[in-house]
Amino acid sequence: MEITGAQPGYFDLEYYRRIQRIVGSWMELDEISSDDQPPAEVAEECRALLLHEARLIDRHQLDDWLDLFTDDAAYWLPADASQLDPASTVSWEFNDRRRMEERVERILTGKAYSQIPPTRTTHCYTNIELLAVSENEVHALCNFILNTHRPKGGRLLSGWNGFILRCEEGRWLIELKRVNLLDADAPQGNLSFFL
Amino acid sequence: MLKEAAKNSVTYAEHVYDDYFGEGRVHRALYTDAEIFKHEMLRLFGSTWIYVAHESEIPDAGDFVTRRMGLRSVIVTRDLDGDLHVLFNRCSHRGATLCREESGNAKVFTCPYHAWSFGHDGGCRGRPLPKGFGASTDDFPYDLSKADHVESYRGFIFAAIDTKLSLKEHLGGAAEKLDEWLDRNPGSDLVVQNGSMPFEMRTNWKCVYDNAADGYHVPFSHESLLRMLSARYGNVDIAYYEGDFDALPLLVKDLGNGHTMLDQRPLMHADSAWERQHVLPGRESIWSKLNEDLGEEEALKLLNGSTGSGMNLNIFPNLMIIGNQIQVLEPVSVNETIVRWYSTSLTNVPPEINAVRMRMQEDFPSFGEVDDTANFEACQIGLEEIPEAEWVHIGRHMDSRLGETDTDGFWKEPVSTDLHARAYWQAWRTIMESNEGGKA
């Protein structure tokens, strides 16, 4: 896979504070009034983006999956779903774009024994809610049921996802995927795939 | 008869494990036999020092965390005088789990069942409707049972139910290596309050422990990581593991009492640990901010002090220090183990340093531990499924005559040795076969 020229410098304390504020606001979210929802056309595109994202992981098309993310994207799987501050708390994964690419490349070496064979997944995204933040920014929340299979047994995972979606040159992309695993703070088995 | 049994509550027949050991080999049953596992939980985890918690997790009077000593749930408490106690988390009344929270601060521990309450030292403080208790049960053990020996070494709290050794004697050579690990950042204290990653694996706890100073597996088990890193970044991190890596100045040491160390510092820290470390999220932004704030020299000093320690320090049987993390082994059953990676931070450093420590501590669990786990589980499957193949090899470098006493007085061997396994199995036998104390 080609190494993209993602800008590696955006994970600083200011960034952590911004992400923390946004995820915190999702946790306090009440009803989303119709005024706060994006126009139907945008909503349609954002929903389609989430479902596309889920499908590409389930099909192990990880290069294509990465293409759905912005150059300054993050994939965040906290080790406790209530965790907010990445500057002082360790996560199962808190990947910048470069780290996401590294993880995909590692799996594609064919020597990542935790992914031989790859974990099979079925992602079901439900209860999708959209929140228009600006013309070019939408936040998406959904619940997920994630069925996984490995040769020695699988697990049924669930929880909720929060996405920051951004429109760049007319195309909606994912800036943040935060996965709030129901039992993120409990002992976990093989999580070496993308949730 | 009953009274005797009650007094000496845990007794166990004398065990001799001669048949399970041979030259450079151990028997599969040590990993697969549920009876042996039961004996380990009683005897091994009941009569040597077990790491339970770090003092920074319970800094204030009344603070507690619940942990395990083998299969025993324990409450690690700090009383109002600041003293530490390790109480069995079992109500003295009918046996209910007393404390059902993982951590917190408590004035007393009150049992949810009939509301008996207990102090931080385990003393019984209250029993509702006291008129119902009379002389017949005056001699009942109303206080909580607890580990009689609790000591802390530089913040690391250990407990033992039955031992003749002081903690210092038990730690032996491991203490000075722990000092080296802790003293990398003069003026800063270690804090264990930054979350943890508990990995659950279907394997015997010793399949995990076997690996704790196994320099042999690195380029093979972690080939995906090494390939990805060298394709992207060239000669960084542990890229030196290639060819005849036994010829490199990497080593494994026997520190006594089953404790060992794998030391990569001669290569990892030869120049600058931070500069050698492969990139991590935020590397550039945090580095330039620290350079701006502190100047390049001071920034690099702090970053070096927070980069992978270059040592795997293993304190038998359940504590493994790796990088900046504290790894704790929790056996669950003969073929289930939880490995908890506690993340650490420092006092008196800019917040950027602790932020970079968080990202760094997500590194190896994500890129390495997952593949190690796949192999630990594969070992367990092989050991369980094929009774005809009986032995496990732990004989590397027994005959190569490449070992020698190092300048610090400890025996060392080339990095691919099985010295670690041989050292801890010896300690395992010493404890498991001993009759001292008449318990377990």
Ligand code: FES
């Ligand atoms: S079992 Fe605890 S008070 Fe009865």
Ligand SMILES: [Fe+2]
């Ligand atoms: Fe490993």
